[in-house]
Amino acid sequence: MDKMINLKINGRDVTVKAGTTILDAARQIAVKIPTLCWHPDLDPWASCGICVVKINGSSKMLRACTAAVEEGMSVITHDTEIVEVRKTVIELILSAHPNDCLACPRNLECELQVLAAEFGIREMAYPAIKRNLPQDVSTTSLVLNPEKCVLCSRCAKVCQDVQGVWALEFLSRGENTRVAPAADVSLNDSPCIKCGQCSAHCPVGAIYEKSEEHVVWNALRKPDAYPVVQIAPAVRVAIGEAFGLPAGTVETGKLYAALRQLGFKAVFDTNFGADLTIMEEGSEFIDRFVNKNGPLPLITSCCPAWVDYLEKFYCDMIPYFSTAKSPQAMVGALSKTYYAQKMGIKPDEIFMVSIMPCTAKKFEISRSREMSSSGQKDIDVSLTTREISRMIKSAGINFNSLPNEECDSILGEYTGAGTIFGATGGVMEAALRTVYHLLTKKELDNVNFTDVRGLDGVKEATIDVSGTQVRVAVAHGMAHIAEVLEKVKAAVAEGKETPYHFVEVMACRGGCIGGGGQPYGANDEIRKARAAGIYKDDEMSKKRCSHQNPHIQKVYEEFLEKPLSKKAHDLLHTGYTARPEYRW
């Protein structure tokens, strides 16, 4: 049993586990201590200096985010002096921060702005310190504006500790300190995998998605264009947050309606692409597992940040990668081939927009020549959940009062297997549902593989498929993947049986529901709520296995012939190349 510690916070008795910080202990009794650099996903860095408290009558102040509780401790979280010190620190931070909230991408969603409001800041107390640092706009996905940076370290810590990428680091010292890739190369020449977790963790507007709303607006007004759109699994359970709804509210129907109101002529669902991915990837697995056509484990490839990571950090493992494109890319390719033919529209008139929870998807759509398998860019623009919610708001669409609509057919209808792609373990679970069928020609009684669900960084399971043991691993939060891959490499080096047959990887914690393009403020509580929405959507689906999707069957019949066919290969599969971590 955990050792418990008794202390007083503002005179109230509190009992918490040993090792708890004062900040967490205070939260347990709903006492709020303001913070800026602290984030629940990250080890405290203790740089902002706002969470100071007093203990045991000492006149000195301690940081609540790092100081651990002690038996008999008496904590004061606010008095005139503490509030004055906090306010001065906030005013100092404001003095080194551009005063242009109205034109800031984080306007109304900025944690510093909230602090300024809560502390009743009515004037800029100290003269502005300008640094005139250039922006880094080198990647397809992100904009780094060091001028706005408050050096809270969250971006660097999530990049280093959670993602294991180390694209961002502190450069220079003292007042010249700034966040940038090591050796001051541009983000695009750095190991950055464009996952966007930096942007999701930034409290201010210092690093954010590269906005392409204007490109979409322009496409929507072209008379000869045929704008179509697809929405990713994880978007439907998070978009409600942008309109004041609780995390995890499934808003697929309203989102379809909103997109039509914006002017899209057809609304597709990436979940359809997910079902198709399972058909391709599942067949690929059977080919390797049963026919020994290629190495095991088969590693999933639907996460573009993960693809980028593997090409940079583990390029020797490229042969293990599934060649199946991501669901987004499959829908993109089919929209300008199959759909265009079927509807009699010229492919070059179709303007394909994808709505993704992800900033790396912006990178994926042009990452290799296979992304133009239709003869032109399969996807024209990829928008994040944050961008589409701004478009809906700027159109004046009252999202919450929209009717639920259906998606367009074909490239729309999906099964529960397609929707769970949005959460960690979902691709694996969806694959297992279909792999079982492909191996046994039978249907599962219980389609739920709960072992691969949840927020543990690495999840392992052995699935009995009619006597055949399938060993799987699921990793999310990029830093966790090393553990899995090193095990595989060690087994290969020692000539041993592979530890896994099938590995699923998603770069972001929680999977796409925790993606770098999702509404701000994600933490594990919100991730769990979003995941719960995903699994609810799955459970409510009439069909829950990809191979049962009649529309998928139809696409194969009418167009693709069968999984892994020549045509499927041309349109639905891709290749990988080794890339350097740094380009000089």
Add this chain to the structure above:
Amino acid sequence: MKYKNYILICAGTACESSKADEIYRNLMKELDAHKLLNETQVLKTGCFGFCEKGPIVKVLPDESFYVHVKPEDAKELVEEHIIKGRRVNRLLYNKPCEETNVAKKLDSIGFYQKQVRVVLRNCGFIDPEVIDEYIARDGYAALEKVLFEMSADDIINELKTSGLRGRGGAGFPTWRKGMFTKDAQNEEKFVVCNADEGDPGAYMDRSILEGDPHSVLEAMTIAGKTIGANRGYIYIRAEYPLAIHRLEVAIKQAKEFGLLGENILNSGFNFDIEIRLGAGAFVCGEETALLASLEGRRGMPVPRPPFPAVKGLWGKPTLINNVESYANIPAILTKGGNWFAQFGTESSKGTKVFALTGKITNSGLIEVPMGITLREIIYEIGGGIPNGKKFKAVQTGGPSGGMITADYLDTPIDFDNLIKLGSMMGSGGMIVMDEDDCVVDVSKFYLEFTVDESCGKCSPCRIGGRQLMNYLEKITNGEGTDEDIRKMRLIGHAMQMASLCALGQTAPNPIISTLAYFEDEYMAHIHDRKCPAGKCQKLIRYFINEKCIGCTLCAKKCPVDGCIKGEKKQVHVINQEACIKCGECERVCKFKAVVKI
């Protein structure tokens, strides 16, 4: 004595840079020419402390103390003193009494009279590059005692009896730190020596390492034995090449003698020491930043607790002390804690080394018992303020400290009294200021330093320091307001309370302490647009009065063309717009006709 005469040459960094090495070579050449090398030994020692008078050459056994020696004096020293036995009076610090022709001995020199040398016991007496000399002066006796006669608890008790407190700044009891690290449960522990001395004007640790490196190695080995560590690291800044060289030599010799490395003195105890070079960031003197840097990471502090004693280098319990703290330990263990505790005050035992600099006659390195007054240090040891100027204040504790004014000259100096006066012990820098020093300007100097040396991690220090600096600039430019003072106090308080490490917490101290003692001087800058000390260039004006006889010298010397105008034999006039306030006209005028207002 093996030799008839010993010539000791100070080979600290200061004397080395004034050609001590050349003096050494010339003396050797002269002695060789006279075939005297078998009866006279020449030694390069560590710092004598009396840096003001360097290079210093001391001749034993008669303790002649030669100052400001030049390489060309070697011939005379050998021919007169060594061969003929006649002192070279012109080079002696204490000119001999005319009647008796007897020169005063070293301990009767004012500079040394009040000093007690515990830490610097060997500095200036031994050749730091010869381990035998250290051993001859009881070196490594404490280690032997510790290895064979004392338990870890005995060692800690002896340190407790001694009352030694950390000499790095905060004054935490050394024995407690040792006990915490000893009690921490872990298979691997480390001993670290903080030799990242960085206060402006401070060179205590450097001098110890240059003059007596084995004392630190011995103490670290003892520390290893005490806490159960087998590896030690000395983190020293790369700007200290001489100290690094002497440490390297010392480590090599100690290993050859079986005093370091495997199975020390056949006791079965292993301890090894490595030198790690720092790149000179001031913040790396903060222990958590130092450990980060030692691990190869960016030198940025992390909050304590956890303290290094629990979670230090590579997450392992680590005992980290500064150079001077370590150098005390062998002496304490040889002579006993009670011996050490006889020096000093109730709360601060022993001695403290200070680097005495600034407006002082005898600048140099001094070691004094705790409890000595500033008056004794400044007037008796330091010889007072030069040029008949008036004492204004002394800054202790470097950029983290504060100023102490004439009113407090008789306060006994120890850790607690300095804190009470709004300053601190710090590592032992002591900068004396006279009436020509402007406190606003001095505060600006320190703030410039801390702003430059801030690691940039925490916002109160990073931004607060810059804002304070800007206000000080505004005030010294004659543009300050009362509101600026109010804001400086607010920022200063926030920095003290909310900065992550001592660098930021203490960075506003120079301002806060000068505001406490010299508020009127700030007010003069703000309300009268005047710098009473005549230091702040933007606030001073040079005028030529009626004493001017029109000699034209000032106009000729003025570096600005056409700034000073006037006909020969007519009163000259300075063009205030053009004047750059260099003061050259005032210096060259023989008639005191140029006045500074």
